[in-house]
Amino acid sequence: KAGVTQTPRYLIKTRGQQVTLSCSPISGHRSVSWYQQTPGQGLQFLFEYFSETQRNKGNFPGRFSGRQFSNSRSEMNVSTLELGDSALYLCASGGDEQFFGPGTRLTVL
């Protein structure tokens, strides 16, 4: 069974630009969660989608948004990038046990 995949793996953007990250969950998983990981703040929950609906949301500004498609694939978008958005963005699927992808490393210059 294929694991959670995320694309791209690395991304470099400049301040003010926007970015879209993609996540394909494990086949059959309907829940997809997104996390931001930084050395200073650790692992912070962004949002969770279940059957195309946002079910939970973390404490992030509206510049961070997401969506889920009918095949459970999910995208997250960050608009008007700031230097502080540089982080590893992790996607996870599953229920009680979370299966994580390898992450997208976003660098904002």
Added chain:
Amino acid sequence: GDSVTQMEGPVTLSEEAFLTINCTYTATGYPSLFWYVQYPGEGLQLLLKATKADDKGSNKGFEATYRKETTSFHLEKGSVQVSDSAVYFCALLTTGGSYIPTFGRGTSLIVHP
């Protein structure tokens, strides 16, 4: 709300040393407890879990026992290897809650040959 507190890292050990990483929690309900591991350049992966008091989770030589009386879930391994160098995250999930685990800050383990 729910919270998880882990010992600060990095924890630096020599190969074959005994490992303990402390984890304590606060939960509004009755939680399931987890340890995840993140190897360099990778996402997190589940290492072990326990769903009720006094349960012991184990995997790859690692163990942790769910202690309700002390609200703890300490990770232990009798003899660490260089390949165990990674970041370890303690987490909890409260049944009937938001389905979102609460993670600790992570503890970096460095094992020297």
